[in-house]
Amino acid sequence: MRLSTKGRYGVTAMMDLAIHDNAGPVTLADISQCQGISLSYLEQLFSKLRKAKLVEGVRGPGGGYRLSRPAEDINIAEIISAVDEKVDVTKCNQEGNCQDGMRCLTHDLWMELSERLYSFLAGITLAQFVNRPGIHELAIQRDKINGRFILARRQAEVLQQQRKAS
Amino acid sequence: MRLSTKGRYGVTAMMDLAIHDNAGPVTLADISQCQGISLSYLEQLFSKLRKAKLVEGVRGPGGGYRLSRPAEDINIAEIISAVDEKVDVTKCNQEGNCQDGMRCLTHDLWMELSERLYSFLAGITLAQFVNRPGIHELAIQRDKINGRFILARRQAEVLQQQRKAS
DNA sequence: CAATATCCTACTAAATTAGTCAGGAATTAT
DNA sequence: ATAATTCCTGACTAATTTAGTAGGATATTG
Numbered sequence: 583m584r585l586s587t588k589g590r591y592g593v594t595a596m597m598d599l600a601i602h603d604n605a606g607p608v609t610l611a612d613i614s615q616c617q618g619i620s621l622s623y624l625e626q627l628f629s630k631l632r633k634a635k636l637v638e639g640v641r642g643p644g645g646g647y648r649l650s651r652p653a654e655d656i657n658i659a660e661i662i663s664a665v666d667e668k669v670d671v672t673k674c675n676q677e678g679n680c681q682d683g684m685r686c687l688t689h690d691l692w693m694e695l696s697e698r699l700y701s702f703l704a705g706i707t708l709a710q711f712v713n714r715p716g717i718h719e720l721a722i723q724r725d726k727i728n729g730r731f732i733l734a735r736r737q738a739e740v741l742q743q744q745r746k747a748s
Numbered sequence: 749m750r751l752s753t754k755g756r757y758g759v760t761a762m763m764d765l766a767i768h769d770n771a772g773p774v775t776l777a778d779i780s781q782c783q784g785i786s787l788s789y790l791e792q793l794f795s796k797l798r799k800a801k802l803v804e805g806v807r808g809p810g811g812g813y814r815l816s817r818p819a820e821d822i823n824i825a826e827i828i829s830a831v832d833e834k835v836d837v838t839k840c841n842q843e844g845n846c847q848d849g850m851r852c853l854t855h856d857l858w859m860e861l862s863e864r865l866y867s868f869l870a871g872i873t874l875a876q877f878v879n880r881p882g883i884h885e886l887a888i889q890r891d892k893i894n895g896r897f898i899l900a901r902r903q904a905e906v907l908q909q910q911r912k913a914s
Numbered sequence: 915c916a917a918t919a920t921c922c923t924a925c926t927a928a929a930t931t932a933g934t935c936a937g938g939a940a941t942t943a944t
Numbered sequence: 945a946t947a948a949t950t951c952c953t954g955a956c957t958a959a960t961t962t963a964g965t966a967g968g969a970t971a972t973t974g
Binding site: 775776794806812813 | 948
Binding site: 584585587590593594597658670688690691692695698699702703706711714 | 865869
C-alpha cells in the first residue's frame with residue numbers, strides 16, 4: 583500500500599505552482615532545482631498534468647507553467663489520478679471480473695476502500711493545503727535557501743504593476 | 749496509489765481461513781488451487797503472516813493453517829502490514845526527513861492520509877467482512893465449483909463429533 | 915538570430931513484484 | 945518404521961513498473 587513518487591512529485595510540484603501563483607509562470611528548471619527532481623522527469627509529469635487540464639504551459643523566455651484553474655478548484659485526487667493513473671486498489675479496475683470473470687470475495691472491500699481513498703483526497707484542495715499555517719513561511723524559507731531570486735524579483739514586479747494600476 | 753497483489757492475496761487467503769474456520773486447518777495447496785495463487789508464493793506470504801502471529805501452521809497430514817485468533821480480533825490493516833510492509837504513503841516512513849533532512853511541504857498531507865488509510869482498514873475485522881450478506885453463499889458456491897470436497901467432508905465430521913459430544 | 919522555455923519520443927537503469935526451485939523438518943496414518 | 949503429507953526456508957529468476965536520460969523539435973522573447 584504505497585504511493586509512487588510520481589504521485590508525490592505531482593502534488594509537490596502543483597503545490598509549488600499554487601504557492602507562486604501570483605508571480606507568473608514557474609519554470610520546470612526552477613522546480614527541478616528546488617525539489618531535486620530531474621527536469622526530464624518533471625516534463626513527463628507535466629505533460630500528463632497538461633493533458634488533464636490542470637496546468638497550462640507558456641513557452642518561450644519568461645514562460646513556464648501555471649495552474650489552469652484557481653487553486654480552490656483543484657483537488658489532490660485529480661492530481662494523483664492524472665499523474666499516477668487511478669486512485670484504485672482493486673485488481674480488476676472496478677470491473678468485478680477479478681476471479682474467473684466473477685467478483686472475487688474481497689471485491690467489495692477494495693471497492694469501498696478505493697472510494698473512501700478517493701473522496702478523502704478529493705476533499706482536499708490545493709488552496710486548502712497551501713493556506714495551512716506555516717506552509718507559506720516554510721516555502722519562502724526554502725526559496726531563499728535555494729536562491730530563487732527570479733521568482734522573488736517577479737513577485738516584486740507584479741506588486742509594482744498592481745500599485746500602478748490602482 | 750495501488751495495492752500490490754501481496755496485500756490482496758494476503759487478505760483473500762485470510763478470508764479463506766476465516767470462512768473455513770470451523771472445519772480445521774486449511775492447506776495452502778487448497779488455497780493455491782482455488783484462488784489461483786502459486787503454492788510457493790503462498791508459503792512466503794504465510795511465513796510473514798505466521799511471524800506476525802496472525803496464523804498458526806499445523807504440520808503433517810491433515811495439517812494446514814488456521815487463524816491464531818478469532819476472526820473478530822483480526823483486522824485488515826494488520827494483514828496488509830504483515831504481508832505488504834507498512835500501510836504508509838509518506839516517502840520518509842513518517843520520519844519527517846523527506847527533503848534535505850527537513851519535512852517536505854507535503855509531509856503533513858501524506859501523514860494524514862496514511863493515518864486515515866490505516867484506521868479505515870483497522871476498522872474492518874475479518875469477521876465483519878466474512879459475515880457480510882452473500883459472502884458465505886458465494887464461498888460455498890466456489891468450493892463446489894473447485895471440488896473442495898476435503899473441506900466439505902471435514903466440516904461434516906466436525907458436526908458429527910459435536911453431536912456426539914452433546 | 916540567440917537565448918529560453920516548453921514539448922515530444924525513444925531509450926535505459928534500477929527497483930520491486932511475482933514467482934520458481936530445491937530441499938529440509940515435523941507430524942500422522944498405515 | 946516408513947511413507948505420505950504438510951509446513952518451512954532460502955536462494956535464485958523472470959517480468960513488470962518506476963524512475964530517470966538523451967536528444968531534438970517547436971514556440972516566444974529581446
